[in-house]
Amino acid sequence: AAIMRASEVKNASFIGKEVTIRGWVHRLRKQKENSFILLRDDRGGVIQCVLPTDKAAGLTIESSVQVTGIVSQDPRAPEGGFEIKGKELKIFNIAAEYPIGEYQSDELLLDKRHLALRTRKMIAMAKVRASVLHYGRRWFVENGWMEVTAPTIVKGAVEGGSTLFKLRYFDQDAYLSQSAQLYLEAMIFSLGPVWSLTPSFRAEKSRTVRHLAEFSHLEAEAPWVTLEDILKVEEQLVSYVIQNTIKERAEELEFLKRDVSGLKKVEPPFERVPYGRAIEILRSKGFQVTEDDGTKREIQFGDDLSIDSERELTKDADKPVFVVGYPIAVKPFYVKEDPEHPGIGLTADMLAPRGFGEITSGGQREDSIDSITSRMVKEGLKPEAYEWYLDLRRYGSVPHGGFGLGIERLVRWITNAEDIKDTVLFPRTMSRVEP
Numbered sequence: 001a002a003i004m005r006a007s008e009v010k011n012a013s014f015i016g017k018e019v020t021i022r023g024w025v026h027r028l029r030k031q032k033e034n035s036f037i038l039l040r041d042d043r044g045g046v047i048q049c050v051l052p053t054d055k056a057a058g059l060t061i062e063s064s065v066q067v068t069g070i071v072s073q074d075p076r077a078p079e080g081g082f083e084i085k086g087k088e089l090k091i092f093n094i095a096a097e098y099p100i101g102e103y104q105s106d107e108l109l110l111d112k113r114h115l116a117l118r119t120r121k122m123i124a125m126a127k128v129r130a131s132v133l134h135y136g137r138r139w140f141v142e143n144g145w146m147e148v149t150a151p152t153i154v155k156g157a158v159e160g161g162s163t164l165f166k167l168r169y170f171d172q173d174a175y176l177s178q179s180a181q182l183y184l185e186a187m188i189f190s191l192g193p194v195w196s197l198t199p200s201f202r203a204e205k206s207r208t209v210r211h212l213a214e215f216s217h218l219e220a221e222a223p224w225v226t227l228e229d230i231l232k233v234e235e236q237l238v239s240y241v242i243q244n245t246i247k248e249r250a251e252e253l254e255f256l257k258r259d260v261s262g263l264k265k266v267e268p269p270f271e272r273v274p275y276g277r278a279i280e281i282l283r284s285k286g287f288q289v290t291e292d293d294g295t296k297r298e299i300q301f302g303d304d305l306s307i308d309s310e311r312e313l314t315k316d317a318d319k320p321v322f323v324v325g326y327p328i329a330v331k332p333f334y335v336k337e338d339p340e341h342p343g344i345g346l347t348a349d350m351l352a353p354r355g356f357g358e359i360t361s362g363g364q365r366e367d368s369i370d371s372i373t374s375r376m377v378k379e380g381l382k383p384e385a386y387e388w389y390l391d392l393r394r395y396g397s398v399p400h401g402g403f404g405l406g407i408e409r410l411v412r413w414i415t416n417a418e419d420i421k422d423t424v425l426f427p428r429t430m431s432r433v434e435p
């Protein structure tokens with residue numbers, strides 16, 4: 001008989017029919033006469049199988065089995081009122097005593113992540129993540145952007161030297177890439193609008209619910225674009241991903257108890273708030289920043305936006321907000337200065353609503369060799385370490401720009417996950433590098 005999945009057989013058209021399904025014992029309830037197995041198939045679907053207890057005697061949680069039986073309807077059966085009255089049981093493996101029970105500490109679930117992936121929560125999260133990745137890629141492909149792959153072993157910082165992971169690369173030092181951006185910039189002269197989805201690495205020494213040491217970075221770069229062109233791409237991409245994901249993963253998001261009514265409103269255009277206006281709003285609310293020595297003062301023009309200030313700016317929003325035109329002093333060397341507003345960058349961050357924080361950073365790149373070299377020096381970078389990158393300003397430099405989107409940040413917002421770690425199958429943080 002054809003092997004089927006739980007989701008296929010839980011259907012009135014199968015009542016009375018013999019089916020065969022296989023998977024793992026997700027829950028097990030043994031009574032004198034009959035045992036009730038909640039069998040989980042390989043896509044996380046579950047169905048109750050009823051077997052004579054003497055047949056199911058040796059079974060344990062996570063034993064791998066195959067059951068053949070007759071589909072019947074019983075309102076008491078969990079997960080939809082269907083069950084299989086088992087006739088035959090084939091056992092592939094009797095699982096050892098399973099270390100994960102009904103309720104476990106977060107730490108244990110992280111230590112046993114290779115097994116915790118079998119929990120309904122992780123299965124639902126993984127499926128939402130897969131849709132986000134799928135629709136992120138599909139938007140670019142359907143809009144004519146070219147996929148490219150940048151190296152992840154590099155020689156230089158993009159986002160500041162403090163979060164570089166150094167490694168020994170044969171006989172020299174090298175680093176794990178923080179961002180594909182500089183390489184994407186090299187590709188636009190011959191491949192036009194390009195995009196990449198690569199792991200990016202940040203030696204973040206902060207334990208926060210929105211930082212990982214390794215994250216999935218969806219990045220894009222194009223020639224001849226302005227900041228506004230880039231913002232339009234970002235809001236179309238994010239809206240497309242969200243609307244398709246909440247449709248495709250309605251069942252999983254329901255399981256995760258995510259109310260998607262707010263997400264349904266995410267359509268272009270997103271509000272653009274000038275940085276200066278954002279500071280005014282925060283000052284009007286008496287927002288304070290903490291200096292390095294711990295003293296507090298009122299936020300002022302020139303400060304970067306912290307997670308608390310981002311939360312304040314978006315707490316009542318249903319859609320993301322772009323904060324546009326940060327001072328170049330708080331942004332990396334490559335941000336182009338606005339010729340009409342000295343000191344202000346042609347750059348923007350997309351902040352997710354309800355305090356989920358920064359989802360993207362992007363903008364126009366400095367395309368003048370003199371300006372970008374002096375910015376590097378000002379930032380304490382050695383221009384001679386970026387010779388190849390500076391060649392892009394020597395040989396046919398053009399106005400160009402792009403952005404980077406943190407996949408896990410987007411998935412966290414879509415699923416309303418407490419911690420960004422919940423959105424990754426095997427999270428990497430300062431205190432975790434296995435399993």
Ligand SMILES: NC(=O)C[C@H]([NH3+])C(=O)NS(=O)(=O)OC[C@H]1O[C@@H](n2cnc3c(N)ncnc32)[C@H](O)[C@@H]1O
Pocket residue numbers: 158159178179180181202204210211212213214215217219220358359360361362363402403404405406407408409
């Ligand atoms: N091609 C580009 O223009 C990208 C640019 N060089 C860049 O890396 N910008 S970024 O540092 O803000 O990172 C971009 C996004 O990447 C995400 N990001 C950035 N850092 C992290 C960490 N540590 N954990 C998780 N997610 C992270 C977050 O959503 C950021 O908005």
Ligand SMILES: [Mg+2]
Pocket residue numbers: 349358360361
């Ligand atoms: Mg950023």
